[in-house]
Amino acid sequence: NAGVTQTPKFQVLKTGQSMTLQCAQDMNHEYMSWYRQDPGMGLRLIHYSVGAGITDQGEVPNGYNVSRSTTEDFPLRLLSAAPSQTSVYFCASTRGGVPGSYEQYFGPGTRLTVT
């Protein structure tokens, strides 16, 4: 199993550009999510999905879009990049069942810089 994979590993964008961060998992997990990590802070939830076709907002959703057309993939789109979106982005997945009972598996992260 590859687990959770993310591409790209690094990305530099100019203000106003758009891009998509890719995330895929091969564990047949129902739940997937995106977090961002800023210096000196813990991870904060951007968007999440409890299954294909179902997405919802997390704590910091502004400026980001998601969709979930398959169980495996959960891309994160930056609509118009801003310097405040400079961060490290993590994708995570976990199996369904009783919420809060299973660990989340994290991808290796994407380091994004917006100039």
Added chain:
Amino acid sequence: AQKITQTQPGMFVQEKEAVTLDCTYDTSDPSYGLFWYKQPSSGEMIFLIYQGSYDQQNATEGRYSLNFQKARKSANLVISASQLGDSAMYFCAISSNDYKLSFGAGTTVTVRA
């Protein structure tokens, strides 16, 4: 709403000694899970240990143990026999009636030889 507080921004520990990382939480849900993750300098998030709110016994995983005090809403991580490879950032997190994780700000541990 859930909240995790980690009050120790940084800690130093001598190799082979034990270290305790503090974590307090706040949630109104009766059922929840507490997690600890390790983030080395390479950046990946590594799951260490889990404690369910209804678990009677404190969780242990190798050199990691969780000192769970439900009444005090405390879930401290104990790392025994510290190794140089334990130098990393450690995050406490909580998840309750949904699958969302709320993280603390983290504690940096530096192990000295």
